[in-house]
Amino acid sequence: MFTGLSAFPLTPLVNGQVDETAFLSLIETLAAARVDSIGALGSTGSYAYLSRQQRARVTALAVEAADGIPVMTSIGALRLDEMLQLADDAQRAGVRGLLLAPLSYQPLSQEEAYRLYERVALAVSVPLCIYDNPATTGFTFTPDLLRAVARLPNIGSIKLSPSGAAPAQMAEEMAALRRDIPATVTTGTSGDAQAASALLAGAEIWYSVAAGLWPHDMRALAEAALSGDEARTAALNASFEPLWALFRHHGSLRVIAAAAELTGRVATPCLPEPLQSLQGDARAQLQHVLALREYR
Amino acid sequence: MFTGLSAFPLTPLVNGQVDETAFLSLIETLAAARVDSIGALGSTGSYAYLSRQQRARVTALAVEAADGIPVMTSIGALRLDEMLQLADDAQRAGVRGLLLAPLSYQPLSQEEAYRLYERVALAVSVPLCIYDNPATTGFTFTPDLLRAVARLPNIGSIKLSPSGAAPAQMAEEMAALRRDIPATVTTGTSGDAQAASALLAGAEIWYSVAAGLWPHDMRALAEAALSGDEARTAALNASFEPLWALFRHHGSLRVIAAAAELTGRVATPCLPEPLQSLQGDARAQLQHVLALREYR
Numbered sequence: 001m002f003t004g005l006s007a008f009p010l011t012p013l014v015n016g017q018v019d020e021t022a023f024l025s026l027i028e029t030l031a032a033a034r035v036d037s038i039g040a041l042g043s044t045g046s047y048a049y050l051s052r053q054q055r056a057r058v059t060a061l062a063v064e065a066a067d068g069i070p071v072m073t074s075i076g077a078l079r080l081d082e083m084l085q086l087a088d089d090a091q092r093a094g095v096r097g098l099l100l101a102p103l104s105y106q107p108l109s110q111e112e113a114y115r116l117y118e119r120v121a122l123a124v125s126v127p128l129c130i131y132d133n134p135a136t137t138g139f140t141f142t143p144d145l146l147r148a149v150a151r152l153p154n155i156g157s158i159k160l161s162p163s164g165a166a167p168a169q170m171a172e173e174m175a176a177l178r179r180d181i182p183a184t185v186t187t188g189t190s191g192d193a194q195a196a197s198a199l200l201a202g203a204e205i206w207y208s209v210a211a212g213l214w215p216h217d218m219r220a221l222a223e224a225a226l227s228g229d230e231a232r233t234a235a236l237n238a239s240f241e242p243l244w245a246l247f248r249h250h251g252s253l254r255v256i257a258a259a260a261e262l263t264g265r266v267a268t269p270c271l272p273e274p275l276q277s278l279q280g281d282a283r284a285q286l287q288h289v290l291a292l293r294e295y296r
Numbered sequence: 297m298f299t300g301l302s303a304f305p306l307t308p309l310v311n312g313q314v315d316e317t318a319f320l321s322l323i324e325t326l327a328a329a330r331v332d333s334i335g336a337l338g339s340t341g342s343y344a345y346l347s348r349q350q351r352a353r354v355t356a357l358a359v360e361a362a363d364g365i366p367v368m369t370s371i372g373a374l375r376l377d378e379m380l381q382l383a384d385d386a387q388r389a390g391v392r393g394l395l396l397a398p399l400s401y402q403p404l405s406q407e408e409a410y411r412l413y414e415r416v417a418l419a420v421s422v423p424l425c426i427y428d429n430p431a432t433t434g435f436t437f438t439p440d441l442l443r444a445v446a447r448l449p450n451i452g453s454i455k456l457s458p459s460g461a462a463p464a465q466m467a468e469e470m471a472a473l474r475r476d477i478p479a480t481v482t483t484g485t486s487g488d489a490q491a492a493s494a495l496l497a498g499a500e501i502w503y504s505v506a507a508g509l510w511p512h513d514m515r516a517l518a519e520a521a522l523s524g525d526e527a528r529t530a531a532l533n534a535s536f537e538p539l540w541a542l543f544r545h546h547g548s549l550r551v552i553a554a555a556a557e558l559t560g561r562v563a564t565p566c567l568p569e570p571l572q573s574l575q576g577d578a579r580a581q582l583q584h585v586l587a588l589r590e591y592r
Contacts, residue, residue, distance in 0.1 A: 016375065016377050043401070043402065048374060048401035049374050049375050049401065078344060078345050078568070079312065079345050079568050079569065079570075080568075080569040080570050081312050081569070103401070105339070105344035105345065105399070105432050106339065106432060106547065106549055106571055107431060107432070107547070108570060108571075109572075111572075112570045112571060112572055113570070115570060115572075116569075116570035119569075119570075135403060136401050136402060136403070138434045251402065251403070253402055272374070272375050272376075273375065273376035273377070273412075273415075274375075274376050274404060274408045274409070274411060274412035274415075275402055275404075275408060276405075276407075276408055276411075
């Protein structure tokens with residue numbers, strides 16, 4: 001399940017409660033667009049802000065509405081026992097994969113992070129995706145740790161954070177990682193603004209925030225890049241540049257949340273307080289970008 | 297309550313449950329040493345790893361056992377509604393202050409952080425301590441934000457992270473901050489290895505990890521520094537340098553947890569998994585340091 005386009009929808013909230021109708025509608029759009037998988041509770045789905053009960057419920061709703069498309073969900077938490085409980089809940093709900101980021105409050109040592117992946121990997125029966133996201137977790141995998149974790153049992157993919165490297169360098173990094181990890185573990189990219197380059201450089205799956213709201217457009221881009229069609233990839237990617245500029249400047253979550261609010265896909269506000277979607281001038285800029293073309 | 301020596305004890309865990317007997321014994325030691333206040337659920341008390349129920353229980357135990365010494369507790373959480381619930385619980389338990397760090401998963405904007413302090417400050421009836429700890433929260437206060445938050449109602453203190461500046465520079469920074477914030481808001485220091493310098497430079501309270509285990513020794517150091525006795529401060533501080541070296545290298549939590557384990561004050565292991573106290577060579581080094589003198 002860890003190849004192609006994986007769409008990461010919002011979990012819209014109203015006064016701290018999940019807006020189930022709006023969430024189901026988002027999932028139905030993804031199912032209709034036949035994305036390759038759905039990341040029901042990624043960072044974009046605010047997993048870290050939800051209770052165990054809310055996470056179990058959202059996961060179950062996603063699996064039901066996904067129309068057979070594989071669903072994965074995050075089991076990240078600060079305590080190991082919570083991670084294991086969340087993994088049980090998610091597997092019971094029928095997920096086909098589990099996302100695990102090394103959340104931290106006290107910064108984790110490399111050894112602590114290795115041990116936590118080991119404990120979880122040995123306890124689960126569906127594949128794990130190693131979720132590398134230093135901007136949210138504060139944790140940076142060393143290259144050695146990433147490779148060691150990728151060799152554990154039950155690892156299906158690595159969701160890499162944007163490397164910031166130029167295309168040639170990115171291809172080298174991706175090839176080096178590819179050589180060092182089992183063939184059963186795919187390399188994936190996040191950071192939508194750089195995803196096209198990463199896919200051309202060898203990433204096998206795009207974990208996409210924008211696809212959670214606009215799966216058709218992002219599927220076109222993913223297909224172009226995964227087939228190696230550089231010209232078409234560049235043209236499509238350039239057409240999304242006004243969006244990527246906002247993602248780079250404000251973070252993808254605030255932009256996609258505001259876009260969902262502005263287009264009536266979710267109620268306003270949809271993020272858990274104290275987080276806010278785009279406000280003021282930035283929101284007006286997004287409104288302008290959305291008026292220039294129809295995203296779908 | 298936000299002056300002098302504030303002791304931050306561990307919350308010892310056994311299989312994820314609070315070891316209440318061990319915790320009460322730590323609090324009783326602090327009460328007997330007459331520290332100026334007790335920070336029952338600081339970072340050292342693993343507040344971020346505990347459930348709402350556990351936090352309420354630990355806070356109540358601390359207030360009961362503190363023998364009249366003012367207790368403060370952390371209300372940090374990712375969601376605003378959780379922070380407000382935790383504040384209610386803590387106030388009901390009889391705390392005299394609330395610690396609030398801007399926890400984050402999605403990095404908070406300065407504006408989001410301001411609004412969250414504003415919302416909480418207006419909702420509580422005991423003073424708040426602004427808890428600045430970028431290493432754990434991933435959030436950095438700009439100087440402007442720190443000053444703006446300090447001017448909100450119900451702010452009692454600022455718990456600053458170690459500045460890393462040389463003494464003269466530190467005194468200037470502290471004086472500049474002091475001029476810009478209300479007289480009712482004290483400036484406090486954390487980071488035990490640098491605390492003596494910060495107190496000599498003008499900080500009015502030391503939020504101390506080491507005092508949570510060894511209140512007598514740290515009270516002697518705090519009193520020397522707060523009275524401006526530079527020679528005595530330097531001598532005492534030098535005597536603790538083997539400890540501070542370990543704090544700097546491994547983080548204070550892992551060292552103090554291992555020290556509590558090694559001296560039988562708590563069961564082993566006492567930290568929430570995946571966190572580990574010092575292991576291997578580092579633990580042996582600590583054992584050697586503890587054998588050189590009796591800390592109390």
